[in-house]
Amino acid sequence: MAEARFDELIHPSTRLSIVALLASADWIDFAFVRDRLGLSDSALSKQFATLEDAGYLAVERPLSNRRRRVRVRLTDAGRDAFEGHVAALQAVIATADLASPTP
């Protein structure tokens, strides 16, 4: 169980969605993330840049069938931050449930 640590960088809904997708995969193609989140290329690139600057995400550009593809993956730091954030969210809920137990 990760140590609960609320992460303000991850919490905004778009970045949370990106990191949540990446957390279940070894790597994901740029197009897959863009299509699932319904974002434009530029909007997604901006979010990727923010996460990459924080050291949470790594961008790779492998050559496949003579086409340059863009793959992204969470770094170890990004995975730790995500797991800590999930634990923090669960802690908020657990605290609320303790404060108002259901009969």
Next chain:
Amino acid sequence: MANDITDAEARLALRSIEERRRQVIAEIDMPRWYWWGLALGWIGLGFVTDLGHPWVTAAATLAFGAVHSGVASHVLSGRHRSSQLSVRADVAGPSVAVVVIGFLLGLAAVTVALAVLAEADGARHPVTAASIVVAVAVLFGGPTLMAAVRRRAERHSGA
């Protein structure tokens, strides 16, 4: 900051995380061509067996096994259906390959049993007939099996 968000917001965020996780789980599968190749190979092997030349049957079985193991090393995990992502092993579950291999061994046993029954019934090409039945089971059963793997992965997921 964590104290600044309400439990309702936290629940919403966790639901969103779970939804994204399900989108990745939905990608756990094996390529359609794998099941078609397996079904056609199965029928071909049955046909060769019915020819009644043990050496040819042995060679065909070895060739089938070699091709399958070459392909299986990449697709049997169920993590690489498309070239757009690689599902994490702990999300797909550790035993997808074991489940699929168990499925194939079961089908091999069914093929033998059906061929024996068909031969006892006087069929001219008992192994081919049995293989066709099993090939249809592969085409329908394979995707059904992978759907069950996805359901299990969803049950085990939880943000």
